[in-house]
Structures are given as structure tokens and as C-alpha cells.
Amino acid sequence: MRHCRLSPLRSHGQPTFLNLGHPYPNEDFAAVIWGENRAEFASPDDLEGRRICVTGQITVYHGKPQITLHGPSQLKECAATVRGGLGRTTAAPTDE
Secondary structure: OEEEEEOOOEEOOOOEEEEEOOOOOOOOEEEEEOHHHHOOOOOHHHHOOOEEEEOOOEEEEOOEEEEEOOOHHHEEEEEEEEEOHHHOEEEEEOOO
């Protein structure tokens, strides 16, 4: 699970990029929603500036880590963060 504050969105139709950490092109991490899956998601604009959690297989594209989101179950707004062992941060998704 990867979570971070959602930066301003970058979408020019397909795909939709949810940039985590910093705005494009300096994002720390990206979640990608391809056009064929876009209708399954509520408006990501509603999440801008909020802390989100994404799950899925991490791949690297042009030197940047990303997760492709296939369905809304992979994307949650996180309620709180807690510092974990080894410098990792874990988060509890909201129940909404």
C-alpha cells in the first residue's frame, strides 16, 4: 500500500494521473487510471489535496514508480497516519 497527499491532477482525457507527493513532473509516485476503467471511479477531483491510499502492483515508468488502478477498491482516502518501524508510514483507510 502506498499513500501520500494527492497533488493537482493531470488528466488530458486518457489516462488520468493521480500524482502523489508533488505535482507533475516532480511527483514522488503516480496512480494511473486508464480510459477503459475511468467510468468506475468517482471524480478524482474530489480527492485533490487529501491523503489517499492506493494498492496494487508497483511498476516503474520513465524512472518513476506507479500503480495502475483497475477498480475503485484500489483507491481509498486515508483517515490517519502512524509512523511504523523502519521509517515506514502506515495508514488506516476510512470506512466511507
